[in-house]
Amino acid sequence: MSEQKKVVVIGGGITGLSTAYYLQKEAKEHNLPYSVELLEGSNRLGGMIHTENREGFTIERGPDSLLARKPSVFRLIDEVGLSKDLVSVSTGKSYVLANEKLHEIPSGSYMGIPVQVRPFVFSTLFSPIGKLRAAGDFIKPKSKPQGDQSLGHFFRNRLGDEVVENLIEPLLSGIYSGDIDNLSLMATFPNFYQIEQKYGGIVRGLQKTVPKPANKQGNKKPSPFRTLQGGLGSLVEAVADSLNEGSVHLETRVSSIEKKADGYDLKLQNGEEVHADSVVITTPHASAQSMLSQYSFMDSFKDMPATSVANVAMAFDQSAIQQDINGSGFLVSRNSDYRITACTWTHKKWPHTTPEGKALLRAYVGKPSDQGAVDLSDEEIADLVLKDLNKTMNITQEPEFSVVTRWRDSRAQYTVGHKDRLKQIKADLVDELPGVYLAGASYEGLGIPDCIDQGEEAVEHVLDYLKQ
Ligand code: FAD
Numbered sequence: 197m198s199e200q201k202k203v204v205v206i207g208g209g210i211t212g213l214s215t216a217y218y219l220q221k222e223a224k225e226h227n228l229p230y231s232v233e234l235l236e237g238s239n240r241l242g243g244m245i246h247t248e249n250r251e252g253f254t255i256e257r258g259p260d261s262l263l264a265r266k267p268s269v270f271r272l273i274d275e276v277g278l279s280k281d282l283v284s285v286s287t288g289k290s291y292v293l294a295n296e297k298l299h300e301i302p303s304g305s306y307m308g309i310p311v312q313v314r315p316f317v318f319s320t321l322f323s324p325i326g327k328l329r330a331a332g333d334f335i336k337p338k339s340k341p342q343g344d345q346s347l348g349h350f351f352r353n354r355l356g357d358e359v360v361e362n363l364i365e366p367l368l369s370g371i372y373s374g375d376i377d378n379l380s381l382m383a384t385f386p387n388f389y390q391i392e393q394k395y396g397g398i399v400r401g402l403q404k405t406v407p408k409p410a411n412k413q414g415n416k417k418p419s420p421f422r423t424l425q426g427g428l429g430s431l432v433e434a435v436a437d438s439l440n441e442g443s444v445h446l447e448t449r450v451s452s453i454e455k456k457a458d459g460y461d462l463k464l465q466n467g468e469e470v471h472a473d474s475v476v477i478t479t480p481h482a483s484a485q486s487m488l489s490q491y492s493f494m495d496s497f498k499d500m501p502a503t504s505v506a507n508v509a510m511a512f513d514q515s516a517i518q519q520d521i522n523g524s525g526f527l528v529s530r531n532s533d534y535r536i537t538a539c540t541w542t543h544k545k546w547p548h549t550t551p552e553g554k555a556l557l558r559a560y561v562g563k564p565s566d567q568g569a570v571d572l573s574d575e576e577i578a579d580l581v582l583k584d585l586n587k588t589m590n591i592t593q594e595p596e597f598s599v600v601t602r603w604r605d606s607r608a609q610y611t612v613g614h615k616d617r618l619k620q621i622k623a624d625l626v627d628e629l630p631g632v633y634l635a636g637a638s639y640e641g642l643g644i645p646d647c648i649d650q651g652e653e654a655v656e657h658v659l660d661y662l663k664q
Contacts, residue, residue: 200229201662204462204470206450206487207478208236209243210644211636213435214272214651215476220440221275222659230662234439235462235470237449237479241436244606244637245644247429248599252551254427255509256558257601259644260546261285261421262428266645268652269431273424276434281425287544288419289523292321293534294362298526298588301363307385308364309355311402326358333397341393344612347384348377354398366527370538372642373503373607375564383610383618423546428644453477453487455629474631474661476654481608481638488632493624496617500638502605504570505562508581509542509599512555516593520544520555526588536584537563554596559585574600608638631661 205216216234223230240246244258262269264284273279291298299321304312310319310330317327333354347368351360365376372379381389388398395401424430436444449465459473477484485497514520524545527538539559543550550556559581561569569577578598585591618639625632635650 200231201473202459202471203230203232203474203476203658203662204460204472205232205234205476205478206462207243207483207636208234208238208241208444208446209478209636209647210245210432211647211651212236212243212476212478213241213432213439214268214648215478215635215654216439216443217272217275217435218652218655219658220443222655228659228662232440232443233470234444235448235450235464236444236446237465237483239447241444241446242429242432244603245428245432246601247427249427250597250599251511253509253511253554253556254546254549255556255599256427256542256549257507257509257599258603259428260423260540260542260558262423263643263645264418264420264422266643266649268648269645270422272435272648273431276431276438278424278431278434281430282422283425283546283548285419285421285423285524285545286547287522287524291521291523291526292362292366292529293526293532293588294321294529295532296587298521299362300523305363306402306406308359308367309351309388309398309402310359310363311399311406321362322358326356326362329356330359330399332356333399336397338392338396344380344382344615346377346612347379347381348375350381350389350392351376351398354392361530363529365530366538369530369564370527370560372609373505373562373564374501374609378609378611380610380612380614383614425548427549450487452489453629453632460629460632474633474658476633476635476651476658478634478636478651478654480606480636482605484634484638488629491624491628493621493628496621497638500614500617501609501611502638503562503564503607503609504567504602504604505560505607506570506577506600506602507558507560508574508578508601509556509558510578510581510595511550511597512557512591512593512595514543514553514555516591516595517555518590518592519588521589534584534587535561535563535566535569535580537561539581539585557585570602570604574598608642631658633657 205212219232246257248255302315302319310316391401392398452463454461462470481497485494488494525540528534536559542556633654635654
C-alpha cells in the first residue's frame with residue numbers, strides 16, 4: 197500500500213464542501229490512503245449560502261433557489277439525506293416592472309427569450325414595434341461564426357433592444373449581477389449561439405429544443421425551482437456533518453502556496469504552515485490570484501471584475517401589504533427609474549419560510565451602474581427599497597424587522613473572452629503547478645449546481661493526479 201497523501205481544499209463554500217465530501221467518499225469507498233482537509237478563512241461554512249432563522253421566518257441572505265434541471269445539487273442533497281426536505285416553488289407567476297407597471301412574464305419564455313408566439317404577441321411588456329423587431333429573428337440570417345461576443349450584442353442583434361432591455365437583461369443580470377453588454381456569451385450561454393448557428397434563429401431553435409409546456413389536459417408544468425424546507429443553509433450543515441471529524445478548519449485563511457519538491461506548502465495567515473500533495477482552490481479568483489501571486493499566469497485574474505450586491509429581507513404583518521400580488525416576485529427593466537433590481541415575494545414563492553399571517557419580501561440593489569447603493573447604511577437601503585416597492589405595492593406599515601446583507605465583490609464577471617483566459621490559466625497550472633486545481637463561482641458557472649459540478653470535476657483530477 198502506498199504512503200498516506202494529503203489533499204487540501206481551500207474555501208468552505210458549496211464548491212469546497214462538495215469537493216471535500218466527494219474526495220472523502222472516494223477515499224472511504226476505495227480504501228485510498230488519502231486524507232482530505234478543508235481550510236476556510238472565515239468563522240462559518242457556506243460562503244454565499246447563508247440562511248438565518250428569525251422569529252419563525254427562514255431568511256436567505258444569499259441564494260434561495262435550485263434550478264431543477266441541473267442534477268448535481270440534487271445528487272448531493274440525496275447523498276446527505278435531505279431529499280425529503282425538497283420544496284417546489286409555490287407560484288409560477290413572475291413579473292417585470294417596466295413603464296411604472298408590473299407585466300407578467302409571457303408564458304413559454306426561456307431565459308427571457310420568447311419561445312411561444314401567442315403569449316409574446318399578447319404581452320403588455322413590449323410595444324408593437326418591439327414585437328415586430330423581435331420577429332426579425334425568423335428572417336434574419338444566422339450571424340457569422342465568431343469566437344466570443346457579449347450576451348447583449350448577440351441578443352440585440354437577434355431580437356432587438358426592447359426585448360433585451362425589458363426581459364432578457366433583467367433576467368440574466370439577475371443571475372450574473374452584471375452588465376449583459378460586457379458578459380461573455382460563450383462563458384454563460386454557449387448553447388444559445390450553437391442553437392442560432394444550427395437552426396438559423398434563436399426562437400426557431402428554442403421551439404425545436406425546449407420541452408413543450410403543459411398539455412391540453414391541464415397537466416401543470418413542473419416548477420423549474422426547488423429549495424429546502426430548512427433553507428439552503430441546511431445543505432451546508434448536512435454536508436459539513438458528513439465530513440470526517442476534525443477535517444474542517446475554520447478561521448484558517450491561506451495566504452500563499454509554495455511549490456516544493458514533494459508537493460506544496462500552504463502558508464496560513466496565522467503564521468502556520470500546512471503541507472499538501474494536491475490542492476483544490478475554491479475561493480473567489482482574487483483570493484486565488486493573491487495565493488499564487490508569484491506566478492504571472494495568474495495575473496489576468498487581477499483584471500477580472502467582480503460586482504457587489506446587497507439585499508434586504510423585510511418581515512411584515514400580512515395586513516401591512518394592501519395590494520398584494522399573486523406571484524413569486526418581479527424584476528426591474530433596465531431603463532426603469534428604480535434603484536431596486538428585483539423583489540422576491542418570499543411568502544408567496546416559498547410559503548414555508550413565513551409564519552401564518554405574515555409576509556416576507558426580499559429586495560435587491562446594486563446594479564452594475566449603481567454600485568454605490570451597496571455602501572449605503574442599512575437604514576438607507578431599507579428606506580430606498582420601501583420607497584421603490586410602494587410605487588407598486590402600497591405597504592402601509594414599517595417592517596417588523598429587516599435583515600440587510602451585502603455581498604461585496606462577490607459576483608465574478610465572466611466578461612468577453614473569459615473562457616479562453618481561463619483555459620490558458622488552467623493549462624499553465626497543469627504545467628507549472630501539477631496537482632493544483634481551481635473550482636468555483638469565479639470560473640465555470642456560478643449557480644450552486646455549476647459549483648458542485650466543478651467540485652466533482654476537481655475530485656476526478658485529484659484522484660488521477662494522486663494515482664500517478
Ligand atoms: P463562495 O460561496 O464564495 O465560497 C468561497 C469560500 O472561500 C468563502 O467561504 C470564503 O470565506 C473562502 N475563502 C476566500 N479566501 C480564502 C482564503 N484565502 N483561505 C481560505 N478560505 C478562503 N445560485 C443559485 O444556484 N441559486 C440562487 O438562487 C442564487 N442566488 C444568489 C443570490 C445572491 C445574493 C448571491 C450572492 C449568490 C447567489 N447565487 C445563487 C450564486 C451562488 O450562491 C454562488 O455562486 C455559490 O454559492 C458560490 O459558491 P463557492 O463555493 O464557489 O464560493
